[in-house]
Amino acid sequence: MGRSTSLLQQMTIFVTVVTGGGCGMMYYLMQKNFAKSEFHRLAVEQLNRNSTAMASLGAPPLKIHNIHLTDRHNRVDHANAQLKIPVTGSKTGGYLYTASTRDTLMNRWCLQRVALQLRTGEIIDIFPETESE
Incomplete structure (x- = not known):
């Protein structure tokens, strides 16, 4: 049981980091597109x-x-x-x-x-x- 909980925590952290990075990248690209327009x-x-x-x-x-x-x-x-x-x-x-x-x-x-x-x-x-x- 301890092993599956640890794996779930790792997956949660990974998904959170990837989602946050994706949102940050999207924000940056939108700002860059506005500035170049x-x-x-x-x-x-x-x-x-x-x-x-x-x-x-x-x-x-x-x-x-x-x-x-x-x-x-x-x-x-x-x-x-x-x-x-x-x-x-x-x-x-x-x-x-x-x-x-x-x-x-x-x-x-x-x-x-x-x-x-x-x-x-x-x-x-x-x-x-x-x-x-």
Whole structure:
């Protein structure tokens, strides 16, 4: 009886470790896919081009963090993408809110809106530009 209980415990530990590793790998791969996506890349490029937003963050250096997969602001389907990307600079941080649509004819993502909300609550509209720079 002792031997079968020991074997069962070993199997339980093995399955737990494999399941945890699989979940960790899945999370990592999902984050990597979001970071490589066109709608994510276009939004971050717009942030990098906006001197007001970058100065408010204290960037460079700009750090782009993993998105929260369970956040209701993060939704992607075949035609629309909406993300809330955590960003930080040396002064403060905030969230980069993005909305994109897919152009089916050109098979490309097109930004609709990019805005930075700082921790202070201030919102900086990045795209489309609201004022001439």
